[in-house]
Amino acid sequence: MIRNSTSDIEDLIALMAKLPGLGPRSARRAVLHLIRKRALLLTPLADVMTEVAATARECLNCGNIGTREICPLCTDPERANGELCVVEDVADLWAMERALVFKGRYHVLGGTLSALDAVGPEDLRIPRLVDRVATEGVSEVILALNATIDGQTTAHYIADQLQGQVRLTSLAQGVPIGGELDYLDDGTISAALRARKEI
Template sequence: MSSNTDIDALIELMAKLPGLGPRSARRAVLHLIRKRALMLIPLADLMQTVAATARECLNCGNIGTGDICDICKDDRRATGELCVVEDVADLWAMERARVFKGRYHVLGGTLSALDAVGPDELRIPRLRDRVATEGITEVILALNATVDGLTTAHYIADQLNGQCRLTSLAQGVPIGGELDYLDDGTISAALRARKDL
C-alpha cells in the first residue's frame, strides 16, 4: 500500500539530482503526480528501460545502449581526430555544438593527487592504445580549464608526444569553466580556434 512515505522518499531521492534541491524536487514530484498518465507512468517505464540497457561504450566510454556507441560505430566519424573529454556530459556538450565530426575518448575524470586519482584510474592507458591502433592523427584535449584539467592535459601531452598532433581548445573557454555549462556558440568557436600544445 502506498503512503506519503513513498512520496517523501521520491522527493528525497530527486533532491539528490544535480540542480535540484528539496523545494525543486517537491515541485517536480507534485507536477509528475498531477500529470500521472502523461508524465509519471511513461517516465517510470522509461527509467526502468534505461536502467536495464544503459552501459558505457567499451571503446570510448560514452553512454549508450550497446557495447559500442553510435559515434564509434559511425564510419563517417573515422576522421583521425580524437577529442578527449573528462566526462560524458562534456561529450554531450560537444555534440550539442554540432561542429566536431570525429570520435571521442572519455577519461572518466581528471588526475588528482588529493583524491588519489592516477592515470590507471582513468582511461589514459586505453587512450594510448587507441592512438597507436586507430590511425589517430590529432588528439584534441577538450578538458575543463581547472587545475586538475590542465594537469591532466599536460600529462597526456607528455604521454603522446611525437605520436600525433596535440591540440587543445582555444581561448573562450574560461579558466575554471566546465564544458557542460557553456553555450553552444562558445564551444563551437573554441573548437574551431584550437591550438597546438
C-alpha cells in the first residue's frame, strides 16, 4: 500500500483499518496521530492493549467482560436484589450501566437466536440463564433485548422457558427522550400511541 515505507507502520495501519468505524483512510490518519502523540497516546495505548489482551475474560456466571473469573457485578452483594436483566451483549450491559438506574444483576446472552445464522439456544448463554433463575433467588427477569426481529424472537423463546417460574418484564417502548415525531419510524409511533398514559 505504502511503497518504501516501513512495514511496521504499514502493519499498524492495516490492523487499525480492521476496527469498526475506521477504514483505510481514517486508519492512516489515526496512525499519524498516534506517532505524533507517541508519549501521550501511542505508548500508553500499546501498554494497556497488552494488559487487556493478557487479562480480559468473560465472567463465567453472567458473560460480562472483566479480568476475573466472576465479575464484580456478580459478586457485589448489594446487587443481589432478585432482579436479573437479560441483554444481548456486553455493549448493552454497558449502556444499561451508564443509565445509572438498574441496581440488579445482568445476564449477557452473547447474541440472539437466528435461524439464518444457525444460532440456537445452546449457542447462547440461555441454559445458564435457566440455571441462574432456579438457583440465585431471582424474582424478576427483565428482557432488555433489542427491538429487532431476532431480539424479539429470542425474548419470546426465553419467556417460554421461564414462564411460571419468575416475573417476566421487558423495557417499555415509546418515543425516546428528546425524540422528534417527524423523525421516528411508524412502528415506534404506533407502539407509543398504544401504550399512551394519562397525564
